[in-house]
Amino acid sequence: MRRGWKILIGVVVVLIVLLGLNVLSVDHETKAAGVTEPGGKIVDLSGGDLEVVEEGPRDGSPIVLIHCFTCAINYWSKMMPALARRHRVIAIDLLGHGGSEKPSSGYSVSNQADLIAQALAKLGVSAAEVVGHSLGGAVAVALAQRSPALVNRVVIVDTPPTHEEGDLGLVAKLGFAPVIGEAFWRIKPDFAVRKGLEVAFAPGFKVPDVFVEDVDQMTFSAYDDSASGFDDYTKEEPLDRRMAEVAKPLMVIMGAEEQIIDEPAKRLAEYRATVPETKTKLISGAGHSPNVEKPAETAALVLGFAPPAKPANKPNRRSHLQKPMQVYPAVRKHP
Numbered sequence: 001m002r003r004g005w006k007i008l009i010g011v012v013v014v015l016i017v018l019l020g021l022n023v024l025s026v027d028h029e030t031k032a033a034g035v036t037e038p039g040g041k042i043v044d045l046s047g048g049d050l051e052v053v054e055e056g057p058r059d060g061s062p063i064v065l066i067h068c069f070t071c072a073i074n075y076w077s078k079m080m081p082a083l084a085r086r087h088r089v090i091a092i093d094l095l096g097h098g099g100s101e102k103p104s105s106g107y108s109v110s111n112q113a114d115l116i117a118q119a120l121a122k123l124g125v126s127a128a129e130v131v132g133h134s135l136g137g138a139v140a141v142a143l144a145q146r147s148p149a150l151v152n153r154v155v156i157v158d159t160p161p162t163h164e165e166g167d168l169g170l171v172a173k174l175g176f177a178p179v180i181g182e183a184f185w186r187i188k189p190d191f192a193v194r195k196g197l198e199v200a201f202a203p204g205f206k207v208p209d210v211f212v213e214d215v216d217q218m219t220f221s222a223y224d225d226s227a228s229g230f231d232d233y234t235k236e237e238p239l240d241r242r243m244a245e246v247a248k249p250l251m252v253i254m255g256a257e258e259q260i261i262d263e264p265a266k267r268l269a270e271y272r273a274t275v276p277e278t279k280t281k282l283i284s285g286a287g288h289s290p291n292v293e294k295p296a297e298t299a300a301l302v303l304g305f306a307p308p309a310k311p312a313n314k315p316n317r318r319s320h321l322q323k324p325m326q327v328y329p330a331v332r333k334h335p
Contacts, residue, residue: 069135076291198259
């Protein structure tokens with residue numbers, strides 16, 4: 001009996017040690033930036049390099065797209081062609097997401113906004129319509145607060161004004177659990193990731209494989225710290241109050257079939273109550289990601305809210321000879 005207990009205790013100790021080593025290795029994992037999207041390029045920044053995709057005329061009024069938590073630029077892929085017909089569209093991977101760098105820290109909303117500000121400055125972008133989805137909505141608000149010259153107006157897509165304790169599902173809850181979360185992150189199967197992503201869409205929506213890959217590309221630090229940074233920012237001061245202080249035009253869009261945010265129509269009303277001129281739209285048939293589920297309708301709303309686009313230039317056969325290509329410093333393009 002004593003021998004059995006010793007063996008059991010020994011097994012438990014070994015498991016505890018292995019879990020501890022796993023936590024250390026997972027928490028300290030980092031990844032360098034690398035292009036993941038067609039036409040993507042890496043912008044070198046002091047706080048972490050970001051992947052950027054640009055489409056549309058260079059002299060068009062700019063629209064900046066900032067994706068959601070565990071997402072990437074590809075969440076905008078169905079909207080970008082419509083936006084880029086007359087506008088310069090810049091989609092950016094947040095730090096820790098997509099092809100952007102994944103350091104061991106730096107995932108607060110304010111830091112994300114400052115990095116995007118650096119990237120936009122390098123790209124020569126200012127007075128943009130900034131569109132943020134979920135986590136990206138909070139980053140868009142922070143960008144407007146911290147770098148107002150870069151932002152002309154803000155569009156928030158499915159981001160409630162206050163901290164939201166929505167149902168993220170069992171998979172996400174396991175990922176945030178102390179010690180167990182790090183262990184689960186190491187072994188998480190794709191079917192579990194796909195199941196966890198289902199709450200980000202209307203019931204019955206088939207999650208694309210590429211969205212599962214977006215989660216797989218993240219490190220645990222990026223996953224865990226981005227979520228806590230998002231929560232901390234909205235708890236510190238609600239987004240509607242922040243936008244009232246910024247005093248820039250605001251539109252808020254939400255899906256009617258939300259599975260994460262409770263009572264989306266009520267949350268839209270909260271924005272209107274705090275910022276009276278806020279334009280709001282509840283999109284039927286969409287869940288937490290109308291930019292993916294209803295891209296044409298969402299793009300039309302973004303375009304309708306944007307500043308007037310410049311008239312399209314008439315074709316000029318000699319234009320490519322008269323205008324040298326503009327080269328941006330410290331930008332690495334995919335070979």
